[in-house]
Amino acid sequence: MTGPHATIREDWLARHVEPVLDPEQPILDAHHHLWDRPGSRYRCEEFLADLAKGHNVCASIYVQCRTGYCSDRPETLRSVGEVDTIRRWASAADTSVYPIKLIAHADLLLGAEARAQIEALVDAGEGTVCGIRNTTAHHPDPRLVSNPKPAPAGLLKAETFLKGAAEVAKAGLILDVWAYQTQLDEVFDLATANPDLTVVIDHLGGPLGAGPYRDNPSAHFAAWRAGVERLAQLPNTRMKIGGFGLMVMGKDYHLSETPPSSEKLADDWAAHVDVCLNAFGANRAMFESNFPVDKGMFAYPVLWNAFKRLARPLSADERTAVFHGTATVTYGIEFPETKKAIQGGYGFEAAS
Template structure:
């Protein structure tokens, strides 16, 4: 049985209480991490995505990341994630760059046997399959949960996962990893074991603010930063900056009478964002929306205004890296989408 959603409920009326002017509307953006679904707790398909991305910021393209949408209900279990690719391409056929690429699911616990699954996904994607992601985030405290189907403990350490990761690298795909800060040593071991694999660490590497980890605990922050520094020393690891609306991060903007404004968000997130930039630099870091997961806490327009505030001290090259260039290079997206 699948547990209830751990995400904050999206309340359109609540979000509409804050309507900021768009900061730097000419900045091209590649939203390199969002989901699409049609679930009992809410719908976020092509129309809802388009409503957000066309709300003032210059979103040129987006990247869909797996979330168990539209799996096939029959056939071999390993091949059922093909349904997600078919579903997303069907939903978004009128929007060729939304998404321009797909990070799909293939069970890396299959080890070498995942190769035909990767081939099938690539064929189904018509050139849009650029990466793979598995459900890997795990913490011993059951309060720390960001997925309706939590991963088993130790998944990233298994020999079969390592073999599957090598297959991903040989297929020319990236591996997105969503791991909490307590798992970063496991990600480090994987990065060192498969140096030819491009690893993209989602959501700032999973800093935690619930359960045994308090947001105001300097020791917890130091543990996250130190583990992230080890990962940043590996040239095959990149990082996505975002995910601050996830309940496990510890922010409770959704509890307030009004949604937060971008200056508040920028101030709150600055320590984590500056740490990511100090360690990885703009050439290996990229901003992400993580919508609609994060939409329960702030609007799309406010989110990108926050990132623009946080990048205001960067020069034009670094800003472009953070907003589109790094992600485009990482996932092999034609840069002319953002420059013409």
């Protein structure tokens, strides 16, 4: 399955290399994907190659992207194959570190009947499944697509979806939500209707900068900010900071002759990051790579250098929170401070 993302060009990314800033800073990459698609392979080996470029990424969270669905189970249980596949890949790559937890897919439109699917995912994960995510980002403009299989309109506010979300809370799991800024009122209603459910908002709450949103950007920024600040008023919400390489956000780094520097990225992203940190605070916000989706726009070491530049005004405790503390508390992860500390301690056994 192909996706509407910038093409990864390793030779282009190699045109800009910079020293790693603050290489001892422990990091938990709170959001990445793995896949093996036609013309695009990013399995554990490719992810580990990016991690080996200097930052102290001690652990990561894999987020569902329809990898490895099984065809020999009922429709509602095919996503269990994704859990099995990622665990198998991690075992074959001889990694006991990445990913440390998984966010899986359960069809929440099943309502209360989603419980059986959630239980099957948890059983397959053997302690590694920490959350659920559906494909929910939707916009009627065909230029605003960030998923190879876009979500239908109104999914987040469907009564059955709200009941399915309640099953996520009952299972003690987190709900990740990827929605555009035009859907943030729906996310607010979802979180309000399920006060016992922790809702993690992916990719800054989907600020839009492509298609019709290239015009009058200040007005669109103000609308996005209002939605984010309203969501932050709910105690059961959290924010992931990242996803700037998504085409819908309107950045065109991939069209330049050379990849962007971390200084360039930090300058471009500062206003959005400030809004998120001011609204949620460091203890309810976390950095994410969104790789390999964003890799067509900038390199992994440059991305984390940009985040480190943006975190410089924060206190030491706040930096700890956004780089790993918030994610570990939110997803219930026991986080080690160095890569060596977790070798053999938090890995996957081979999936059956």
